[in-house]
Amino acid sequence: DIVMTQGALPNPVPSGESASITCQSSKSLLHSNGKTYLNWYLQRPGQSPQLLIYWMSTRASGVSDRFSGSGSGTDFTLKISSVEAEDVGVYYCQQFLEYPLTFGSGTKLEIK
Amino acid sequence: EVQLVESGGGLVQPGRSLKLSCAASGFTFSNYGMAWVCQAPTKGLEWVASISTGGGNTYYRDSVKGRFTISRDNAKNTLYLQMDSLRSEDTATYYCARRSLLPGYVMDAWGQGASVTVSS
Numbered sequence: 683d684i685v686m687t688q689g690a691l692p693n694p695v696p697s698g699e700s701a702s703i704t705c706q707s708s709k710s711l712l713h714s715n716g717k718t719y720l721n722w723y724l725q726r727p728g729q730s731p732q733l734l735i736y737w738m739s740t741r742a743s744g745v746s747d748r749f750s751g752s753g754s755g756t757d758f759t760l761k762i763s764s765v766e767a768e769d770v771g772v773y774y775c776q777q778f779l780e781y782p783l784t785f786g787s788g789t790k791l792e793i794k
Numbered sequence: 795e796v797q798l799v800e801s802g803g804g805l806v807q808p809g810r811s812l813k814l815s816c817a818a819s820g821f822t823f824s825n826y827g828m829a830w831v832c833q834a835p836t837k838g839l840e841w842v843a844s845i846s847t848g849g850g851n852t853y854y855r856d857s858v859k860g861r862f863t864i865s866r867d868n869a870k871n872t873l874y875l876q877m878d879s880l881r882s883e884d885t886a887t888y889y890c891a892r893r894s895l896l897p898g899y900v901m902d903a904w905g906q907g908a909s910v911t912v913s914s
Contacts, residue, residue: 719898723839730889730904731831731839736896774839778899782855783829783841 684709684777688786694794695765703760703789705775710755711738719779722751722760725788726771734773735760767793796820796903798890803908806880814908816873816890821903824848824868827893829901830875832886842888843875844899857883880912 689704711719718738723731733742735751738758748763762769772788802814816828830842843864844853852864863876873890888908891901 713898715897717897721900723901725839730906731891731901732904733900733902736894736900736902737898742902772838776839776901781844781853783844783899785839785841788838 683782684711684779684784686775686777686784686786688773688775688789691789691791693790693792695791696794697766698764701762701765701769701791703762703773703775703791705753705758705760705786707756707758707777709779711777711779712755713779718753718755718758719777720751720753720758721776721778722749723774723776724769724771725774726768729771731774762791765791765793769793796892798892798903798905800888800890800905800908803888803910805911805913807914808881808912810880811876811878812880812910813877814875814888814890814910816875816905818871818873818890818892821892823866823871826895827899828864828866828873829891829893829899830864830873831889831891831901831904832884833889833907834883834886837886840886844893845873877910880910882912884910885912886910 685708687706720738722735725731739751775786829844892903894900894902
């Protein structure tokens with residue numbers, strides 16, 4: 683199975699500051715079609731997950747441009763510029779190169 | 795508006811069965827692959843199973859193979875998860891999720907979740 687490892691944030695993050703969440707995969711997620719098969723999701727407190735970023739760097743419909751995804755085949759970063767109260771929650775990376783689909787353990791964001 | 799509504803959760807004894815349903819609306823259900831993802835209390839997300847548009851292809855995580863069955867009824871716009879031989883470690887909130895039409899496996903819509911507790 684592909685193991686996804688996420689880093690922690692130095693919580694709480696001051697409102698208006700930027701935050702970067704890291705994710706590392708045990709195998710390259712670069713598909714033969716040139717796309718990198720990594721998603722980012724946000725799970726706000728008490729809510730179900732929502733898609734933020736797919737193919738490593740493409741924002742989902744309706745997602746603020748404060749969110750951006752980048753990386754290589756195995757190392758990825760979700761950057762949130764100017765964090766706001768509504769950004770609070772747990773962020774998950776997920777690979778979909780192969781089954782079983784696997785998620786990182788999650789990174790919690792708290793705002794000060 | 796895309797909606798996914800799970801039902802069928804509850805308290806069940808170890809070794810018994812439970813069947814979850816996920817009613818879909820707001821989109822053409824038969825055009826989309828679907829999945830179940832679970833979340834144990836205070837834990838992260840874990841993919842459980844996936845099914846293709848017509849139901850002919852199914853995929854499971856190893857820990858549920860032979861015990862869980864994912865299925866769908868496109869005429870009823872409903873996804874199912876039959877859970878047999880339940881164990882305490884199956885205790886979790888189970889979300890149904892829609893696989894987008896994009897290349898790869900992007901889950902672009904999620905239900906609110908159904909809680910399953912396996913305990914004697």
